Amino acid sequence: MSETGSVDDDRWLVINGRKWRRTDPVLSETLVSRLKSHLGRGRSGVRAAKSAGDEAAVAAAVAAARTRVGLAKHGLGERGPLWWDSPEKDRIARANEALRQLDALDE
Numbered sequence: 001m002s003e004t005g006s007v008d009d010d011r012w013l014v015i016n017g018r019k020w021r022r023t024d025p026v027l028s029e030t031l032v033s034r035l036k037s038h039l040g041r042g043r044s045g046v047r048a049a050k051s052a053g054d055e056a057a058v059a060a061a062v063a064a065a066r067t068r069v070g071l072a073k074h075g076l077g078e079r080g081p082l083w084w085d086s087p088e089k090d091r092i093a094r095a096n097e098a099l100r101q102l103d104a105l106d107e
Contacts (some may be wrong), residue, residue, distance in 0.1 A: 011084055024077030026088050027095050035075045035095065038102040042068030068105060071098045 013020045023032060045065030052058050070079065075098025077083035083091050 011082075021078045021082075024083040024091050024095065026083075026091050027076070031092075031095055031099065032076065034099055035072050035102070038068055038099075039072035039076070042066070042072060064105075068102060071102050071105075074098050075102070 010025070011022055013022050027035075042065045045068065046062055049058050049061030049065055052061065073079040075095045077091060077095070080094075086094075
């Protein structure tokens, strides 16, 4: 990571020395907000499942919550193919598809 403010500053965030991919900047605030809502619910689900008692139920709940987190992070561009290597329309389509799948989890 460059200290001088390279293009990577728009792509990566460094927290405690660890490099994290930033959210795709082409996504609308509404889309990002909805994806982050799913992300928060997924993370909360992982925490809640880990604190439960039944091992089989915990494993299933953790898997479901991690699926939600993974879909949300892919939609945000924080996982999967590098968002800056894809055309804008494909990035938006990826995010909308992730949101569609996430919303389907709640049906």
